[in-house]
Amino acid sequence: MEFAKGKNPRLLASKKTKLTVGLRRLMHTAGGWPWQLENEPRKMRGKALSGKVIIVLCIACFLAGSVVRSWTSTHHTLQKNDDEQQEREFPIIRHHVSKQLAEVRSDFDPKNPSNFVEGKSVDIMEEVTSTHQAIQSLDKTISALEMELAVARTRSIDGQNSVERASTNHSLQKAFVVIGINTAFSSKKRRHSVRETWMPTGAKLKKLEEEKGIVIKFVIGHSATPGGVLDRAIDEEEAEFHDFLRLKHVEGYHELSTKTRLYFSTAITIWDAEFYLKVDDDVHVNLGMLMNTLARHRSKPRIYIGCMKSGPVLSQEGVKYHEPEYWKFGEEGNKYFRHATGQIYAISKDLAAYISINSPILHRYANEDVSLGAWFLGLEVEHVDDRSMCCGTPPDCEWKARAGNVCVASFDWSCSGICKSVERMKEVHQSCGEGDDALWNVDF
Known part of the structure; x- marks a missing residue:
């Protein structure tokens, strides 16, 4: 695939070899890592890391932590802004839906005294009817609000062209x-x-x-x-x-x-x-x-x-x-x-x-x-x-x-x-x- 994209395989192999050699030299200069590469014996070295390497590693870790923290903060801010925008754009929907859901939940609240008469639960058919009415009302509310949003978009596009009006501010x-x-x-x-x-x-x-x-x-x-x-x-x-x-x-x-x-x-x-x-x-x-x-x-x-x-x-x-x-x-x-x-x-x-x-x-x-x-x-x-x-x-x-x-x-x-x-x-x-x-x- 690399060759098909116009890259020479031999040139890539040569660059890979040079990169490996360069890394070896860098590690040798810095005092080495706690482990060996390639075919070198796998034994722990007693020589400690140099001060320069430790400083470089600390700086790198600090920068990485800063990047992660910045990304997390930005994501949280964007999510918060998005929620606030939705609250501004659709406050009526949130209000109506929350109200209707509260009514549905109240029908199943065991602490609600209206659900019991002299220690006995209200007839099951009354509960089913009440719940059905609440769900039906919620369905109508959601349907009406969805249509209102769609109609509002339609009115802004071609509402003025559908009928002769005496004033454009009708x-x-x-x-x-x-x-x-x-x-x-x-x-x-x-x-x-x-x-x-x-x-x-x-x-x-x-x-x-x-x-x-x-x-x-x-x-x-x-x-x-x-x-x-x-x-x-x-x-x-x-x-x-x-x-x-x-x-x-x-x-x-x-x-x-x-x-x-x-x-x-x-x-x-x-x-x-x-x-x-x-x-x-x-x-x-x-x-x-x-x-x-x-x-x-x-x-x-x-x-x-x-x-x-x-x-x-x-x-x-x-x-x-x-x-x-x-x-x-x-x-x-x-x-x-x-x-x-x-x-x-x-x-x-x-x-x-x-x-x-x-x-x-x-x-x-x-x-x-x-x-x-x-x-x-x-x-x-x-x-x-x-x-x-x-x-x-x-x-x-x-x-x-x-x-x-x-x-x-x-x-x-x-x-x-x-x-x-x-x-x-x-x-x-x-x-x-x-x-x-x-x-x-x-x-x-």
């Missing part, structure tokens, strides 16, 4: 839920029917946001000719009601998957909410029941709530809901994986953050509800199948309301929304609504 707003009502340019009458029934307007809408943390916005993009008559009409409506979220997106029926992806990516850069919900503008919603439903799942990480279904994959061209990539789902006639129906569904903050972070590489299928389900398919996500989110219109939702089971949402499956919603939204609201005071009395 601050992040706290909320419990952001409700995005998917709408189109041609749906002005639908929007009015929603405002006249289940969606507050004006000062009540502002109060709902400030006191309850419930944000409600109609979600819409732009026309193919920005600044045209369609965009101006939305601008005028926004000036009157202040209830729109405008996306940098060209509206179109075949672009719903893109719009959905952009909605979640945009909403999370404006509002720091626990849940993000999408609903169509021809669906009736009882906001009080919706808040109660979401509140039941707020302690869990990675929640996907809706009416879960598994419809057929339509391969025939020209039919409604045709899937051009049907071949990805197996043989012809197969069904989709379980996913929430597109009329209404909610996801937790960490899932919205996941969409925002991975937006450029999330594949879009023809149907937006299928696309959303596909994005979560390979993740540890809890699918909550809540049938109160897909009640029928009267008499179905009316019978359930009389029985005390008020529905979260109502629509007609045959129309993928309330059939003739402009004319019938008030009827559904009067028959199946929870009452105007229900929302304000909800404590979550």
Whole structure:
């Protein structure tokens, strides 16, 4: 190998010989070592080391000790500085994790009097439930903090480019839920029917946001000719009601998957909410029941709530809901994986953050509800199948309301929304609504 690197073997051998001879002479001059080299007899010499050699050895030992001590001190200092930097950068994570771990340990503390009743341990099932809840809470805390860190990085890169804002100094707003009502340019009458029934307007809408943390916005993009008559009409409506979220997106029926992806990516850069919900503008919603439903799942990480279904994959061209990539789902006639129906569904903050972070590489299928389900398919996500989110219109939702089971949402499956919603939204609201005071009395 040395020869391959360009070094002459003979020259190396010669240098080695000269070095050996030089060492021999040095040892002979210094008075010799306590042992002999090579073939010399192995016997102890009686002659002591010279003073010069002893001094040289002492100096060498002192220098070696200084180097080791300096390295050890430097390593300790660097480690201490690194710990301090982590404490500065991630104080919230350390605080939350330490708090949650303390709660878990307390459940197993034999000195804790709450764990014993009259000398007997509390029922084992209560201990298991308590421990499970503590671990579940810790899991949610860690998941949320990890996502917050990732989202913070994303916001600093492209948060300002995802939505039109009046000011570049727009601050992040706290909320419990952001409700995005998917709408189109041609749906002005639908929007009015929603405002006249289940969606507050004006000062009540502002109060709902400030006191309850419930944000409600109609979600819409732009026309193919920005600044045209369609965009101006939305601008005028926004000036009157202040209830729109405008996306940098060209509206179109075949672009719903893109719009959905952009909605979640945009909403999370404006509002720091626990849940993000999408609903169509021809669906009736009882906001009080919706808040109660979401509140039941707020302690869990990675929640996907809706009416879960598994419809057929339509391969025939020209039919409604045709899937051009049907071949990805197996043989012809197969069904989709379980996913929430597109009329209404909610996801937790960490899932919205996941969409925002991975937006450029999330594949879009023809149907937006299928696309959303596909994005979560390979993740540890809890699918909550809540049938109160897909009640029928009267008499179905009316019978359930009389029985005390008020529905979260109502629509007609045959129309993928309330059939003739402009004319019938008030009827559904009067028959199946929870009452105007229900929302304000909800404590979550």
